[in-house]
Amino acid sequence: MSNIEIFEESKKYMPGGVNSPVRAFKDVDLTPPIIKRGSGAYIFDEEGNRYTDFVGAWGPMLLGHCDxxxxxxxxxxxxxxxxxxxxxxxxxxxxxxxxxxxxxxxxxxxxxxxxxxxxxxxxxxxxxxxxxxxxxxxxxxxxxxxxxxxxxxxxxxxxxxxxxxxxxxxxxxxxxxxxxxxxxxxxxxxxxxxxxxxxxxxxxxxxxxxxxxxxxxxxxxxxxxxxxxxxxxxxxxxxxxxxxxxxxxxxxxxxxxxxxxxxxxxxxxxxxxxxxxxxxxxxxxxxxxxxxxxxxxxxxxxxxxxxxxxxxxxxxNHEYYQHIDSLGLKLQEGMKAIAKEKGIPLVVNRCGGMMTVFFTNKDKVTLYEDVMSCDTNLFKRFFTHMLKSGFNLPPSQYEAMFLSVKHSDKDIEEFLDAFRKFQV
Ligand SMILES: Cc1ncc(COP(=O)(O)O)c(C=O)c1O
CATH class of the missing domain: 3.40.640.10 (Type I PLP-dependent aspartate aminotransferase-like (Major domain))
Structure with missing residues (x-):
């Protein structure tokens, strides 16, 4: 069955087709891919599409999938x-x-x-x-x-x-x-x-x-x-x-x-x-x-x-944390530089391997009011573009994306290349 067929069928038996609300992709108006397997930094859906995964089961998969x-x-x-x-x-x-x-x-x-x-x-x-x-x-x-x-x-x-x-x-x-x-x-x-x-x-x-x-x-x-x-x-x-x-x-x-x-x-x-x-x-x-x-x-x-x-x-393996931190920094700085070039209003908050890209004109995001000022429509377009480019991100402006030990420099470079192609 295709992703959409499985999701539509699931809706008959589970409220909203899911067992936890954010999985339904309601905020981004899309059908979620139905995930079949995971390996390292990647997950694969029922149609065989590969995604570089920045959700990591909403945090747990710090060691990557199926370590x-x-x-x-x-x-x-x-x-x-x-x-x-x-x-x-x-x-x-x-x-x-x-x-x-x-x-x-x-x-x-x-x-x-x-x-x-x-x-x-x-x-x-x-x-x-x-x-x-x-x-x-x-x-x-x-x-x-x-x-x-x-x-x-x-x-x-x-x-x-x-x-x-x-x-x-x-x-x-x-x-x-x-x-x-x-x-x-x-x-x-x-x-x-x-x-x-x-x-x-x-x-x-x-x-x-x-x-x-x-x-x-x-x-x-x-x-x-x-x-x-x-x-x-x-x-x-x-x-x-x-x-x-x-x-x-x-x-x-x-x-x-x-x-x-x-x-x-x-x-x-x-x-x-x-x-x-x-x-x-x-x-x-x-x-x-x-x-x-x-x-x-x-x-x-x-x-x-x-x-x-x-x-x-x-x-x-304390070096895992250094690896994740250096990839996080590369991702954060890379996104900020691209956003500046393209005139996208962006603040990137990061703490080690957890990070959020806030679409906002503010200089920094430190308060709940700052978070609430974000442009969720722009986030939605960004999310859709990244998903189509093969990157699995949390489907909400108000969530964290996660890095794993298995992510590589190449994964980050590919992410940044995809972000560069984002048409605002
Ligand atoms: C900080 C925090 N506390 C508690 C929870 C609830 O955890 P669970 O979904 O395992 O019940 C979450 C879930 O995302 C969380 O992020």
């Missing part, structure tokens, strides 16, 4: 262990690896997705502090948990909806929405709600309003306010963890989080997530403490094996 060590770990494990719902040594190995190689993780709990990690971390913070309110930031996405679905960036921005139907008022009445990189705003929020706030959750390098890095002073003030008011600081590193550097966005700031959430890369492409942090907070979790969180599939052996293969490979 040989990850594939071997999965195969070797599933010969003997698919699921037990019981403890395994593999869980210990991954947990120990994370706790010993990451800076702010003394204990960790494995879950099955980023959403599960963030919602569980918030519940834990509430249980630990005995408070109900949380502060999140406009444009940051932390998964589809009810309490996060206000000003949640990414898929919701793409769909042009402020929140989600089906979320009772009750579920969001304890969610305060702050302004990213706005120090005055967080001071006001803490003045008003400081003693009621269980946690602040933040993407320290946001990827879900496009890539926007938090500023140092902002993060330092946030930490100081949390300390003053007894509020826990949660870094959502579902996207930035193991991506902007092995140790994630935490390594870019002087401040330390109390809890951290992971997913995406840490599962090597299988459904995975984790939250971890201070021992005294983590010990509040059941069965030690009274905060209940559980999962039939949590710590699944095949997932643990894929995660362990991925994280050990990344940890043992």
């Amino acid at each position: 040989e060590d990850v594939v071997k770990a999965i195969k070797d494990t599933c010969e003997n262990a698919i699921a037990f719902g019981a403890s395994t040594e593999l869980e210990l190995r991954l947990a120990k690896h994370m706790c010993t190689t990451l800076d702010n993780v003394e204990m960790v709990r494995m879950v099955n997705s980023g959403t599960e990690a963030t919602m569980s971390a918030v519940k834990l913070a509430r249980g630990y502090t005995g408070r109900d309110k949380i502060l999140k930031f406009a444009g940051c996405y932390h998964g589809h948990f009810d309490g996060f679905l206000v000003s949640a960036g990414s898929g919701l921005l793409t769909e042009g909806i402020p929140g989600s139907a089906g979320v009772p008022e009750e579920s969001i009445k304890n969610t305060i929405v702050g302004q990213y990189n706005n120090i005055e705003n967080i001071r006001q929020v803490f003045n008003k709600y400081g003693e009621e706030l269980a946690a602040v959750i933040i993407e320290p390098v946001a990827g879900n309003m496009g890539v926007v890095k938090a500023e140092n002073e902002f993060m330092e003030e946030l930490r100081a306010l949390c300390d003053k008011h007894g509020t826990l600081l949660i870094f959502d590193e579902v996207m930035s963890g193991f991506r902007v550097s092995y140790k994630g966005a935490q390594s870019l700031f002087k401040v330390k989080p109390d809890l951290v959430t992971y997913a995406k890369i840490m599962g090597g492409g299988l459904p995975c997530g984790a939250y971890g942090g201070r021992r005294d907070v983590m010990e509040k979790l059941s069965p030690l403490g009274d905060v209940y969180q559980a999962g039939t599939m949590s710590g699944n052996p095949v997932v643990m094996a894929a995660g362990l293969a991925t994280l050990t490979k990344l940890y043992n």
Whole structure:
């Protein structure tokens, strides 16, 4: 069947033809290619078309598609262990690896997705502090948990909806929405709600309003306010963890989080997530403490094996991050130079291997308002041109594109050649 035939048939059986909304390409008015296989930096659709992939499964595929060590770990494990719902040594190995190689993780709990990690971390913070309110930031996405679905960036921005139907008022009445990189705003929020706030959750390098890095002073003030008011600081590193550097966005700031959430890369492409942090907070979790969180599939052996293969490979090969960073720089500078030549209004934000091309006349994009000023029609034309030229990018102005270890200089040069041919 052709891409379009499969997509049309899928619409009969799955809402919108997809299992996650952004895959439907609604914002760019196109039929999405139906992907059959992936290898290294490339994916191939059902019609045999090849795309150089800058989506990487929305982040996880830092090692490229079907990395040989990850594939071997999965195969070797599933010969003997698919699921037990019981403890395994593999869980210990991954947990120990994370706790010993990451800076702010003394204990960790494995879950099955980023959403599960963030919602569980918030519940834990509430249980630990005995408070109900949380502060999140406009444009940051932390998964589809009810309490996060206000000003949640990414898929919701793409769909042009402020929140989600089906979320009772009750579920969001304890969610305060702050302004990213706005120090005055967080001071006001803490003045008003400081003693009621269980946690602040933040993407320290946001990827879900496009890539926007938090500023140092902002993060330092946030930490100081949390300390003053007894509020826990949660870094959502579902996207930035193991991506902007092995140790994630935490390594870019002087401040330390109390809890951290992971997913995406840490599962090597299988459904995975984790939250971890201070021992005294983590010990509040059941069965030690009274905060209940559980999962039939949590710590699944095949997932643990894929995660362990991925994280050990990344940890043992720090040069991967240099490779990705140098390709990212080449891409960023190349695009800026071409845009200048052609008079295309463009700001390129990048942090290591995650990057967003904002179509805007602004000089820089550091605030949510800057993001919202972008020309989404121009983005749409850019996206369509690049897809037709064989480059798979996230189908939204408000997402991050990702580089992998398997991308080469040639891939970047071909990307820049295609961009040069973009007729504005
Ligand atoms: C920063 C962040 N947190 C949480 C999530 C939710 O993760 P998942 O889609 O695995 O539930 C995402 C997903 O993109 C994310 O980018």
